[in-house]
Amino acid sequence: MTKKRSLLGHYPLVVTDLDGTLLDRESYSFAAALPALEELQRRGIPLILNSSKTATEMLELQRALGIQTPFIAENGAGLYRVTATGDSQLWHSFAAQREVVLGHLCELRDEHQYRFRGFADMSPVEISACTGLTPAQAVAAAARAFSEPLQWQDTAERLHLFMQQITDAGLYAVQGGRFLTVTGPCNKGAALKALLQELGVLDSAYVVALGDSPNDIELLQSADVAVVIRSVHSEPLQVEGPARVIRSQAEGPSGWQEVMQTLLAEPALQTERL
Ligand SMILES: [Mg+2]
Structure with a gap:
């Protein structure tokens, strides 16, 4: 460069x-x-x-x-x-690989019955519906190496608890323009x-x-x-x-x-x- x-x-x-x-x-x-x-x-x-x-x-x-x-x-x-x-x-x-992040998210969801949807739960068609991306762009957006974007569908109160558990698991969640993205701390x-x-x-x-x-x-x-x-x-x-x-x-x-x-x-x- x-x-x-x-x-x-x-x-x-x-x-x-x-x-x-x-x-x-x-x-x-x-x-x-x-x-x-x-x-x-x-x-x-x-x-x-x-x-x-x-x-x-x-x-x-x-x-x-x-x-x-x-x-x-x-x-x-x-x-x-x-x-x-x-x-x-x-x-x-x-940051850790996405598989590590998905493993923690699955555990939290099983244990607390949280309502959220991540890219791993969605088909490219669904990703394209909630982002406005074309189906081809949605495939590129789903090709993640480190992080998982979530649509939070539960209460604000439970989001607070979830965020705490994410931190306790050594992960990091940050609100972007459209999604709550969970990664390793970076x-x-x-x-x-x-x-x-x-x-x-x-x-x-x-x-x-x-x-x-x-x-x-x-x-x-x-x-x-x-x-x-x-x-x-x-x-x-x-x-x-x-x-x-x-x-x-x-x-x-x-x-x-x-x-x-x-x-x-x-x-x-x-x-x-x-
Ligand atoms: Mg932005």
Whole structure:
């Protein structure tokens, strides 16, 4: 991956969540963010995708975006790189395999009769019905290595108890835009730190991170500039740590474009021309 120095001497990187952030929550389109995306590419600023999606889904999107940068899948569980032939390859994993997670979930459900449905309980048709993904995309979404997205169908009170039991089992549950995702303890921020270390830019990177949901908090808090994309589906995120926190007015890719357009005008994201 090529990195370019900014006029201020550091390596700017843009790290983004996908659903509800770079991608429209309903249509999954990034069209509204195209002007900023193209400008990043023109300046040679790497765009790193960091999502709860699977590697299969993310590689597809990387192709659509025309990028070959490393990416982080399944809420920080897996760091992948793209090979010379354009395939994805697991580089580092930060969580237990999905089978371990499913084993714990089955035990909890048997013992407490919880009402929830996970991807493991659904056919691709059902996944496509509750996500709006096409059947082919639903198959890619079901190809999970580390995590299990759940639709909670029980009471809020029992959710509280369930969350406690998940923690006691050494697992981690986080609410994304659409699902409660259960994995081994990992997060998007820690995985990003590992990537920066691999790239040798842990201290010299200038990270702009964008996200919209509670599963983006650690990512946002590990950035130099945290961009909170407006979402009507979650409470306003409390982000502590970064020197700057910017909140978009618009939702999804329109909000992405709105904030990135402002940041691209600043010296921190100006790179020496090719
Ligand atoms: Mg999101």
